[in-house]
Each structure stands twice: as C-alpha cells, then as structure tokens.
Amino acid sequence: MIQITWQGYYLDGKTADKRAVEIQLLHEGLKITIKAGAVFLWPYSEIRQTQGFYHNEPVQLERGGKIPEILLIQEHEFLTSLHHFTPKAAKRFHNPAQRGLRLRLTLYASAGIIAAGVFFYIWGIPMLAKAITPHIPLEWEKGMGESALSMLAPEEIRCNDGELQQAADDMVTRLSAADPGPYSFKVYLVKSPIFNAVALPGGNIIVFGGLLEKTQSPEALAAVLAHEMQHIKQRHVTKRIIEDSSTGLIISAVSGDVTGSMLYGVKIAHNLAMLSYSRQDEEAADAGGMKMLLAANLDPQAMINFFEIMKENNEKFKIPQYLSTHPNNDERISQLKTIIGKAKTSGHTYTKLTAGNNWNQLKKRCAPTKKPGDDTESTKPSEYK
Amino acid sequence: MDISTPDGSNTSVHESKIYPFSFQGNGGTLFGIQIVNLLLIIITLGIYYFWAKTRVRSYTWSQSDFDGDRFAYHGTGKEILLGWLKAFVVFGIPFYAFQNIPIFIGAPVPIIVAGSLLSFLLIAIFIPVATVGSRRYRLGRTSLRGIRFSFRGKWREFIKIFFACMPWMIITFGFYMPYFDMRRQTFLIENGYYGNEKFGFDGKGDDLIGSFVLSVFLVMPTLFISLFWYSYKKTKYTWNHTSFGAARFQSTITFGGLIGLYLVNGLILIFTLGFGAPWAKVRTMSYYLDHLTLQGQLDLSAIVQEAQEASAFGEEVGDFMAMDFDLG
Numbered sequence: 001m002i003q004i005t006w007q008g009y010y011l012d013g014k015t016a017d018k019r020a021v022e023i024q025l026l027h028e029g030l031k032i033t034i035k036a037g038a039v040f041l042w043p044y045s046e047i048r049q050t051q052g053f054y055h056n057e058p059v060q061l062e063r064g065g066k067i068p069e070i071l072l073i074q075e076h077e078f079l080t081s082l083h084h085f086t087p088k089a090a091k092r093f094h095n096p097a098q099r100g101l102r103l104r105l106t107l108y109a110s111a112g113i114i115a116a117g118v119f120f121y122i123w124g125i126p127m128l129a130k131a132i133t134p135h136i137p138l139e140w141e142k143g144m145g146e147s148a149l150s151m152l153a154p155e156e157i158r159c160n161d162g163e164l165q166q167a168a169d170d171m172v173t174r175l176s177a178a179d180p181g182p183y184s185f186k187v188y189l190v191k192s193p194i195f196n197a198v199a200l201p202g203g204n205i206i207v208f209g210g211l212l213e214k215t216q217s218p219e220a221l222a223a224v225l226a227h228e229m230q231h232i233k234q235r236h237v238t239k240r241i242i243e244d245s246s247t248g249l250i251i252s253a254v255s256g257d258v259t260g261s262m263l264y265g266v267k268i269a270h271n272l273a274m275l276s277y278s279r280q281d282e283e284a285a286d287a288g289g290m291k292m293l294l295a296a297n298l299d300p301q302a303m304i305n306f307f308e309i310m311k312e313n314n315e316k317f318k319i320p321q322y323l324s325t326h327p328n329n330d331e332r333i334s335q336l337k338t339i340i341g342k343a344k345t346s347g348h349t350y351t352k353l354t355a356g357n358n359w360n361q362l363k364k365r366c367a368p369t370k371k372p373g374d375d376t377e378s379t380k381p382s383e384y385k
Numbered sequence: 386m387d388i389s390t391p392d393g394s395n396t397s398v399h400e401s402k403i404y405p406f407s408f409q410g411n412g413g414t415l416f417g418i419q420i421v422n423l424l425l426i427i428i429t430l431g432i433y434y435f436w437a438k439t440r441v442r443s444y445t446w447s448q449s450d451f452d453g454d455r456f457a458y459h460g461t462g463k464e465i466l467l468g469w470l471k472a473f474v475v476f477g478i479p480f481y482a483f484q485n486i487p488i489f490i491g492a493p494v495p496i497i498v499a500g501s502l503l504s505f506l507l508i509a510i511f512i513p514v515a516t517v518g519s520r521r522y523r524l525g526r527t528s529l530r531g532i533r534f535s536f537r538g539k540w541r542e543f544i545k546i547f548f549a550c551m552p553w554m555i556i557t558f559g560f561y562m563p564y565f566d567m568r569r570q571t572f573l574i575e576n577g578y579y580g581n582e583k584f585g586f587d588g589k590g591d592d593l594i595g596s597f598v599l600s601v602f603l604v605m606p607t608l609f610i611s612l613f614w615y616s617y618k619k620t621k622y623t624w625n626h627t628s629f630g631a632a633r634f635q636s637t638i639t640f641g642g643l644i645g646l647y648l649v650n651g652l653i654l655i656f657t658l659g660f661g662a663p664w665a666k667v668r669t670m671s672y673y674l675d676h677l678t679l680q681g682q683l684d685l686s687a688i689v690q691e692a693q694e695a696s697a698f699g700e701e702v703g704d705f706m707a708m709d710f711d712l713g
Contacts, residue, residue, distance in 0.1 A: 011530050016529070016530040016688040051455060057447055105421055116424075
C-alpha cells in the first residue's frame with residue numbers, strides 16, 4: 001500500500017534545531033511542510049540518500065552542496081512507498097525490498113574469499129615459488145645449505161673415514177662430470193640409524209648411516225646421490241623453502257605479526273630434513289638421476305635394486321622417512337625401467353666402482369653405534385623435529 | 386527504537402536533562418560489510434583498503450546515536466588514500482632513507498648513527514602530527530543533525546606540548562605521565578567544536594598521579610593488569626571531565642565491566658579464528674556508548690554551522706599534515 005503523507009524532521013544545515021515536518025510524495029518531488037507554515041518542494045533529482053540503508057537506521061535525505069539541508073524519516077516504509085509511488089524517480093534511493101541481495105552478496109563474498117584462498121594456496125604459491133626460484137642467487141642457496149648442514153650433521157656425528165669418504169667423493173665427481181652445472185657437490189656421511197638422505201640447497205648432501213647400511217653396492221649409493229643431486233640441480237629444495245615460507249608470510253599477513261613469519265622461516269631451515277617434495281619433483285629427480293647414472297656409465301640396475309630395498313623397508317617400518325613422501329614405489333620402478341629400456345643397454349658393460357670390492361666392510365665403518373637396549377630402529381621422522 | 390524527542394517542534398530544551406548515547410549496530414551487518422570489503426581488497430590487491438575503511442566508518446558512525454539522532458561520516462576513500470600517500474612521501478621515504486642509505490653505501494659508523502637519530506627524530510615529529518591530523522580529519526568529517534564537528538588545534542602547538550613535557554618525563558623517570566596525558570587531552574579536547582560551540586576539559590594530572598603510581602608498583606604482582614586498570618581510570622576520568630557548553634559528559638563504565646567485555650571478546654576472537662571481530666567491535670562500541678551520557682543544559686537551537694571546510698579556519702593552504710592516520 002502506498003502511503004503518501006509522512007512525518008519527519010527537517011534540518012536546515014545552519015543550526016542543529018530539528019523541526020517536525022509533514023512530507024508528501026508528489027510526482028515531481030517531495031513536498032515538505034514545516035509545522036510553522038513554510039512549504040517547499042525537493043525535486044527527486046536533487047535529493048541524495050545518505051543514511052537508512054540498514055533496518056534500524058532512520059532514513060536521511062540530503063539536498064544541496066557542502067552544507068546540505070536534511071530530511072529525517074524514521075520509518076523505512078517511506079522508501080518502500082516511494083518505490084511503489086514513482087519507481088523511476090525512486091531508483092536513486094535504497095530499496096528495502098532488495099535487502100536480501102545484501103545477504104546474498106555477503107555469502108558470495110565469503111565463498112569468493114575462501115575460493116581465492118584455496119586457489120592461492122594450491123596453485124598460487126607453487127606458481128609463485130616456481131617463478132621466483134630461478135632468480136635466487138646461488139650464494140643464498142649455499143648460505144641456507146651451510147646453516148642447515150650444521151644443524152642436521154654436526155661435526156661430532158660425522159663419519160670421518162677417509163676411504164669411505166673418498167669413495168663417495170669419487171662418485172660425485174664422476175656423476176658431476178656426466179652432467180656439468182654450476183653446483184659443487186659435497187657428501188656428508190653421518191653416523192645415525194636414520195634411513196634417509198637429504199639434499200641441501202647449494203650442493204651439500206647428507207647420507208645417514210641407516211641408509212648407507214642398506215646399500216648393496218657402491219653403485220646403489222651412487223644412485224641415491226644422483227637422485228639427490230638432481231633435487232639440488234633442479235632447485236627443488238629452494239622451491240619448497242619458498243613455498244613453505246610463503247605460507248608463513250600469509251600467516252603473518254593475516255595475524256599482522258612479522259616476527260612470526262621470520263621465526264617460521266627459521267624453523268623451516270632447521271627442518272629441511274622434514275621437507276617433502278611434490279610428486280612431480282620426485283619423478284623429475286628420478287628421471288634426471290637415472291640419466292646421470294647412464295651418462296656416468298654406472299649400472300642403472302643398482303637404482304632399481306635399491307628401490308626394491310626401499311620398498312621392503314617401507315613395508316617393514318610403519319613410518320619410513322625417506323619414502324613416505326615419495327610417489328608409489330612400483331610406479332617409480334616401472335618408470336625407471338622405461339628409461340633404461342629407451343637407453344638400449346642390453347649387452348653394455350658398465351664401469352665397476354672399485355669400492356665394490358670390499359663394500360660390505362667399508363660401509364660398516366659408518367655404522368651407527370647402537371646404545372645398549374636401544375633396538376628400536378629410529379626411523380621415525382619425529383626424531384628430526 | 387528510541388525516539389527521545391516526541392515533540393520535535395521545539396528541541397531547544399533549557400532545563401537540565403540527561404541525554405543518552407547508544408550504539409545500535411549489529412555484528413552480522415558489520416560482518417557482511419567487512420567480508421565484502423575483504424574480497425574487494427583482495428581483488429584490487431589492497432587498493433580498496435581505503436574505501437573499505439570509509440564504508441566501515443560510515444556504518445559505525447551512523448549506528449552511533451545521541452539522544453535519538455544518528456552521527457554521520459562524510460570522509461571518502463580518496464581522501465584517506467591521499468593522506469597515506471602524503472604521509473608516505475613526507476615521512477615514510479625519508480625515514481627509510483635516513484635509516485638505510487648510510488648502511489647501503491657503507492658510510493662510516495658516525496653517519497649511520499646520525500641517520501638513525503634523524504629517523505627517530507622524524508618519528509617523534511610524526512606521532513603528534515598524525516594525532517592532530519587524524520583528529521582534525523575525523524572530527525571535520527563527522528556531523529550530527531547536519532552540523533559539522535571540527536578540530537581547530539595546530540600540530541605545532543601539539544609538538545610544543547611534547548617537547549615541553551619530555552624533560553619532565555626524563556627527570557621523573559616517566560612518573561610525569563599522568564600530567565603529560567592530561568596536557569595532551571586538554572589540547573585535543575578543548576580544540577574540538579560542534580558547530581560554533583567548543584568542548585571543555587578540566588582534568589588535572591594531580592587527580593591521576595596516585596592511581597598511576599599505584600598501578601606502576603603493582604605491575605608485577607598483578608601481571609600487568611594494573612596498567613589496564615589505570616587506562617580504564619584515565620578513560621573514565623577524561624570523559625567525566627569533558628564538557629560541552631553547560632553540559633557535562635558522564636561515563637559509567639566499570640573496571641569489572643571492561644574486564645568482562647574484553648574477556649568475552651577474546652574468547653569470540655579465539656573460537657571464531659578472528660572472524661568474530663565484527664561482533665567484538667560492536668560489543669566494545671556498545672559498551673562504551675551505552676555507558677555514556679551528556680548531562681545538563683543543552684540548547685541545540687543555538688548551535689550554528691561553522692565548519693564547512695577545514696580551510697575555513699585559516700588552516701594553512703597546502704598544510705600537508707591534514708591527513709588521516711589511524712594511531713588508535
């Protein structure tokens with residue numbers, strides 16, 4: 001129902017004196033009658049609404065420039081009547097009938113923000129990391145790698161056997177020569193029962209005693225090294241660090257805390273061992289490592305064999321650290337076999353690493369010194385938190 | 386809905402009366418405004434921030450009620466953006482330059498130290514300038530019953546208060562604080578106007594020094610709660626010594642009430658992972674405004690519009706300090 005006559009207040013913009021008025025809806029505008037007697041007409045085109053967009057807010061209409069005259073109407077039905085009375089002229093005023101739109105807008109915006117957040121987290125950050133990683137100077141990578149090295153492989157637990165170290169260095173030299181690049185690699189053998197090998201940005205690789213013990217031949221160790229060297233060359237570690245620290249940055253942007261993100265970044269550096277690569281990165285490292293092995297004329301079968309061992313290890317222990325993050329083993333093995341197949345290797349003779357002559361004795365020199373009573377093989381990742 | 390002026394024909398009441406403030410906003414509506422704002426901020430890579438702020442202010446102002454009349458906010462996003470740009474150019478860039486250029490170019494240590502000192506001097510100037518600038522901006526863009534508020538204090542005067550109080554602060558190891566606070570409040574309140582009528586303040590540091598000393602000595606035993614108690618004391622005291630014409634403000638907030646308010650707000654924020662912030666804000670606004678009244682004689686018909694433009698009061702043309710800055 002359209003109500004034509006309304007009660008309201010008028011303010012002239014010159015004093016704070018509020019005067020009661022009667023307002024009448026006309027086709028050309030609002031007719032305002034001050035109780036004292038004065039009458040004037042506000043054409044719709046000169047009126048703007050400044051308040052009354054929410055259910056408990058009185059309607060405020062203004063007319064004029066810097067010091068406007070003001071009309072106050074308590075009831076929102078005034079707007080509804082106006083929209084019914086002159087739909088065209090009323091377009092410039094809020095329509096209470098469309099408040100449902102606001103609620104919908106809120107819901108859409110919420111959904112939009114969640115979608116944007118998820119999108120950014122799943123695609124945005126990896127894309128950003130991928131774009132940034134190639135521009136990270138080598139020196140930064142080395143710095144990160146060095147500080148992580150002292151955390152993960154401190155001097156005291158390193159395995160200082162000259163002969164074994166020499167064997168590992170020879171492998172790295174041979175592999176590097178097969179696929180030259182800007183990195184200089186260095187292997188650190190660590191007396192620890194952990195079944196793991198860690199690639200640090202910049203070129204350092206840590207091999208833990210638990211993994212070394214499982215290698216049947218020096219070629220198997222070379223295969224592991226080739227895989228880790230590929231992670232470094234393809235800068236997978238750096239990319240993961242960037243991805244993880246951007247999560248920290250987002251956390252701090254939301255919480256408004258800068259130190260938080262910096263602490264988070266430091267934590268990441270300390271937890272390099274816990275970093276997991278994406279499936280694609282693992283496959284790229286597998287493929288690159290295998291090509292490296294072939295180029296270095298080392299038996300590719302060693303990699304396959306070692307994968308089989310990893311698989312056993314995987315089944316034997318509930319939380320296998322080295323493998324937990326890697327793609328399905330059977331799939332990887334079959335992919336590696338495909339690469340070997342393409343290389344047409346049948347009948348080819350590979351270089352035998354000299355360390356193979358006494359590998360079983362040699363690798364024991366880095367065997368972890370077990371504490372009495374400690375027979376739980378520490379393969380749990382929680383060790384490195 | 387409170388309509389405290391049943392007969393609007395003559396609101397110029399001359400007898401003593403109690404005029405209540407109240408806050409009518411609700412958390413759900415504010416949440417709707419802020420969630421849409423957040424999305425637009427993300428889409429515009431942050432630029433919408435200034436308009437978002439303006440929308441939230443328009444809402445909170447218009448939901449603040451004085452004796453049945455709503456306040457109105459007239460600021461725009463563009464103005465705040467320009468204010469920030471000015472602040473960035475005049476203070477931000479020199480601050481970073483003083484701090485970092487000497488280090489980058491490998492200047493000798495004395496120059497690095499001098500650069501740091503200069504940057505801190507800049508901050509010391511910036512705080513009073515921004516306080517005055519934001520007050521002038523906000524009051525100048527607030528109106529009630531169509532009449533604008535205004536702030537007519539000069540930042541140079543405000544800085545003088547800072548420099549006059551600094552030696553006392555140092556000599557007394559900070560125990561001059563309540564006097565410093567009251568001198569600042571005197572300046573900030575007494576330069577405030579509604580139309581042509583001025584606000585008054587008669588707070589004295591003497592009245593607060595006892596509470597201040599007590600709160601400082603109880604910091605450790607009360608695990609810093611005594612400082613919160615002092616801040617409550619100061620807020621209430623400041624309101625209760627503020628006047629407008631022949632009427633005085635009266636705040637009836639209590640320490641227990643504030644503790645309850647902030648405890649519940651904290652729980653809301655924690656359990657909603659921060660998304661409950663609009664409700665917390667509405668609760669805070671409601672608590673402070675619902676416990677505030679203006680008491681005494683008030684002749685609103687005698688209030689005349691005076692502050693159409695900031696420049697109407699002889700403020701220096703191109704006074705770049707007229708900017709909006711949220712320092713709380």
